[in-house]
Amino acid sequence: xxxxxxxxxxxxxxxTISAFFVISCSKKSESTATAVDNSNLIVNTYSSINxxxxxxxxxxxxxxxxxxxxxxxxxxxxxxxxxxxWATTALFQxxxxxxxxxxxxxxxxxxxxxxxTRADGSYINVFGRMKNALAIFCAVGHASTTxxxxxxxxxxxxxxxxxxxxxxxxxxxxQTTCGISPNNIPDNTVMVLTVAxxxxxxxxxxxxxxxxxxxxVKMTSDEINIVSAESQSSGAVSRTVLSWNKLTNVMRVEYxxxxxxxxxxxxxxxxxxxxxxxxxDIGLVLSAEGSAAQSTYESTRYILAGKPxxxxxxxxxxxxxxxxxxxxxxxxxxxxxxxxxxxxxLTDGSRCTESSTRLAGSSISGVATLLSDFYALRTSTAxxxxxxxxxxxWTNTTNMLTTAITAN
Numbered sequence: 192x193x194x195x196x197x198x199x200x201x202x203x204x205x206x207t208i209s210a211f212f213v214i215s216c217s218k219k220s221e222s223t224a225t226a227v228d229n230s231n232l233i234v235n236t237y238s239s240i241n242x243x244x245x246x247x248x249x250x251x252x253x254x255x256x257x258x259x260x261x262x263x264x265x266x267x268x269x270x271x272x273x274x275x276x277w278a279t280t281a282l283f284q285x286x287x288x289x290x291x292x293x294x295x296x297x298x299x300x301x302x303x304x305x306x307x308t309r310a311d312g313s314y315i316n317v318f319g320r321m322k323n324a325l326a327i328f329c330a331v332g333h334a335s336t337t338x339x340x341x342x343x344x345x346x347x348x349x350x351x352x353x354x355x356x357x358x359x360x361x362x363x364x365x366q367t368t369c370g371i372s373p374n375n376i377p378d379n380t381v382m383v384l385t386v387a388x389x390x391x392x393x394x395x396x397x398x399x400x401x402x403x404x405x406x407x408v409k410m411t412s413d414e415i416n417i418v419s420a421e422s423q424s425s426g427a428v429s430r431t432v433l434s435w436n437k438l439t440n441v442m443r444v445e446y447x448x449x450x451x452x453x454x455x456x457x458x459x460x461x462x463x464x465x466x467x468x469x470x471x472d473i474g475l476v477l478s479a480e481g482s483a484a485q486s487t488y489e490s491t492r493y494i495l496a497g498k499p500x501x502x503x504x505x506x507x508x509x510x511x512x513x514x515x516x517x518x519x520x521x522x523x524x525x526x527x528x529x530x531x532x533x534x535x536x537l538t539d540g541s542r543c544t545e546s547s548t549r550l551a552g553s554s555i556s557g558v559a560t561l562l563s564d565f566y567a568l569r570t571s572t573a574x575x576x577x578x579x580x581x582x583x584x585w586t587n588t589t590n591m592l593t594t595a596i597t598a599n
Contacts, residue, residue: 233332
């Protein structure tokens with residue numbers, strides 16, 4: 192694992208984070224946003240974002256990942272119920288090891304555990320993948336401060352080209368501060384960080400000579416906007432867009448990883464959208480994971496909705512389609528209302544009824560066109576690029592499930 196892109200010096204970063212720091216900000220009376228006041232704007236913003244995003248995993252209090260199971264590889268052609276396939280009969284491929292099987296309960300448990308990783312250290316869910324995409328952001332902030340790059344009045348590194356030398360001591364403190372392991376970067380490697388002004392929803396653009404990744408950012412006490420895009424050496428591409436309105440306490444996230452020019456055998460395809468309204472206690476996650484190797488893609492797709500702070504249950508609408516002989520409900524929609532306290536199903540075959548402690552969510556079948564359009568564009572290299580005009584075009588829990596996922 193290193194500070195590079197994925198698994199090599201020039202591929203996407205697979206990094207970890209141990210910091211837990213929430214910036215203390217208050218709503219201002221002034222109409223003009225001001226910079227966040229802290230000693231390291233970038234590092235603390237990164238940690239704050241990860242802490243905020245992880246709050247949505249509070250829709251469940253129980254640990255869903257432990258269970259005694261029996262493996263099953265025969266497709267279920269039944270009503271839209273989980274039945275024993277929720278907690279006792281395993282149908283999902285083990286997403287931690289890619290071998291063996293786990294239950295639907297365990298699968299959702301790993302998707303709701305922000306720290307869940309595979310054996311190689313890579314993250315497996317929207318929380319971890321977002322950390323991966325933004326991890327270099329933390330390292331840039333730490334390195335900039337450590338090597339003495341001047342900061343402007345808002346706390347950003349000043350515009351221009353800045354040399355950062357990865358000394359042994361800097362690499363050690365990067366590990367401590369950002370939870371990364373840059374061991375594959377030779378000592379005293381020099382990277383050029385370029386900082387320039389941006390416009391629209393962003394203030395600054397960061398690019399790096401060492402790898403093909405760029406960031407557009409805006410960080411104030413009122414809002415945080417970040418878009419990060421990267422192209423891997425294999426040809427696969429990914430992009431993360433985040434918008435956090437601190438005045439309304441609403442955070443929106445979209446992560447897309449696509450095939451690009453990589454061969455199908457090397458590239459899965461992933462879409463995640465996340466909406467968290469902390470004030471009104473509304474959390475919703477759209478997740479779609481599939482294989483680019485399939486002409487009709489194998490995939491797991493779900494919508495999860497709940498109240499992270501006050502909820503006692505969450506709604507789940509899921510489609511499992513691994514192809515012939517390994518399906519839940521024949522590849523159709525399976526739904527449940529699940530207890531947050533125990534992880535047990537309260538209502539099998541339908542989502543929760545809307546209440547003061549529950550959200551009804553939405554059927555995953557409603558996003559079929561949205562996801563089909565994305566899969567049709569999975570070879571576009573545009574997913575690995577971003578501009579100052581790259582912003583989220585959806586705003587709420589309704590249109591996040593209908594607004595097109597665009598590559599430009």
